[in-house]
Amino acid sequence: MVERLIRALYSPSNVFCIHYDQKSPAVFRSAMEGIARCLPNVFIASKREYVIYAGFTRLKADINCLSDLLEVDVPWKYVINLCGQDFPLKANMELVSELAGLNGANMLDTYRPNKSKKQRFSLHYEQKDWICLLAAPTSCSHVIRRKDTKDPDETLRNLTADYSHFLQVRGYEDVCATEKERHFHLAYSLVVHKYAWMVERLIRALYSPSNVFCIHYDQKSPAVFRSAMEGIARCLPNVFIASKREYVIYAGFTHLKADINCLSDLLEVDVPWKYVINLCGQDFSLKTNMELVSELAGLNGANMLDTYRPNKSKKQRFSLHFEQKDWMSPKRTNLAKSAQPHGIEMFTGSAYFVLSRDQKEGHEGPG
Template sequence: MNGTSSLMTLKRIFIFSLFSVFVLCFLLLVNEGHIKHESSSPPVGIQTFHKYNINCLAIYDFDPMEVEKALIIKKNQIVKDTDESLSVATSNCPLFIQTRGYDDVCVSEEEKDFPIAYSLVVHKYAWMVERLIKAIYSPANIYCIHYDEKSPASFKSAIKSFASCLPNVFVASKIEYVYYASFSRVQADLNCFSDLLRSEVKWKYLINLCGQDFPLRTNIELVSELKELNGTNSLMTRQTPEHQKRRYKYQYEVIGNSVYVKRLVGTERLKSAPPHGIEIFFGSAYFVLSRDFIVYMNSSAVVKDFLKWSEDTFSPDEHIWATLVRIPGVPGEVPRSSPDITDLMSKTRLVKWLGHEPHLYPPCSGIHIHEVCIYSLGELRWLLNYGHWFANKFDPNMDPIPLQCLEEKLEERRKLFGC
């Protein structure tokens, strides 16, 4: 080998070595995240809510090892998903839609021909709101979200960002400060009613939800059961218990020097009798109402007078809907002479009330807030077998496992229908 050849060989070795070092450094930088690159897998910024390594089938069967594992997660390992992370995830709508599977939702012809409208009144847990909508999502449906004006800016920003990613999800055009047990809760739903009636989507039924509800049925199952209602309304409506009548016999008012500390208080001022001789019935805040009924409400002077009369009552959402569906001649009427329809009889919402445990249902395995059970592992089988469409309440910061397992169960049910 002559000197020239040796020199050329050394140059090649040097160049190859330099190239190898460059490639190694590049890979290290990529691995450390210092170099941005396009990838089909979601970047860190698109990470969704936290999922736990849990076997839901074993939990349904009360497998001791898996239940113990879930209880340890509940006690020590809960990851609190932030509103800000949803804002980050939805800053890239196409990637968010793909990551969460909104672009791959199976829709039957039956669902396309029977769109459902939703009014969601929410105030916290942005990811929970997103998961709720995802669990019942269909491009044929339409979803109005009303957030509480008092909610943190991070929550409101996340909800607006999420809604901007989907053409059939929107934030109500008029937003209220919502106060516990006041008419503002009803007004929030009414605001969504108006927006939904103006929508081009000719929905058949309207269902109202809160941010801690979760479905127990898939959209195609809901469509099938709503069709069976054949235009009637579904909700709790019963004779008012004597101890509840004070709620509308006396005036209540919202007081406070700041929008963030206002609260509803009772007075000793008697109210006038309900207008138009309307008989008051007792129910809940949750309903399934036909489009014809909502249209009627929107144009009826009797309804408007009754809503106005209810503005200074306590928790008016627990008598307004139950009463309006009993007015003679309304679309989907429940005759005044009909027997009581309890919350367990209506499929609208499954709630465990402290006062009804244990004689109506098993004791709550979670905790109670405002006498309502926050569901835990012990409720899963009961929830799925009771026949209701939605359940309340869930709290991902207290026990995230029930939500994750219900999501898996709904996915299984969708597959049974070919999706």
């Protein structure tokens, strides 16, 4: 999780100080030291604390890193403190753009304490072992909050106009793969409709030169979003746009059709992928590509699907007619459908899946 956080924020022009808790397991401390050895702009704090949550040592850990950062040769303009369980919702370029707009001002949450908070500094506290001093958690990280939270699709579109600059800035040239990853290819079907930067971050998190990505964008999406998706596909040789695209209606058949279009295209590519995973543009992977490869290899060709017998409410979805008006979700009517042919029993499940290529090809119907 810490490595993914660094990777998401990584730029050769940035500098990272890691303070690990001295109480952390030896294997964790060793992993942090390993990251620092591999990356020239990442280092371990020269002084490390036995951190007690909500105690002074939590602040002291930050102070130690800040002191070290003031001694490095990098002329950084802003410092941001994070914990290991944080993850940015913005790319480094977006953060740079927003922080430049502050013109040197700080971002801090400060307010007058209420009665409960006053007790934190007006009363004495006792420390026993490694137990927290305070029952109530305190804020550890400073988070950027802006009224305008829309992803600037145009900035991504403009960045992809220069593919070499895009690859360098977003770190695609630095992506490495293990021997196992190079021989265990994964395919992705991405059905997206908004937030271009969020889609790019999803691809970046899952990216490996041995994988292949199909992007299906909603035909109703804004032109700048569609252009940004086309830009990503031009820059990355293993990313392409679905050959047939739908005007997607949420909870309608066109949403399934969008995935089917990508699956059909993925079966035609030269990459011998073993599993395909379908995702939406607002998903984000909690596992690295190497972890996914390791887990999927253990399935031995089996699929991962949620299937179960429908309850009374779910049965209405296929036993009654639905009407479609404009681009709104389908509306249920009271008009009953005829029974399923050939005694087919209907099941319900998730819209998302992990499918084995062998299983997918084995069940591929005509046309």
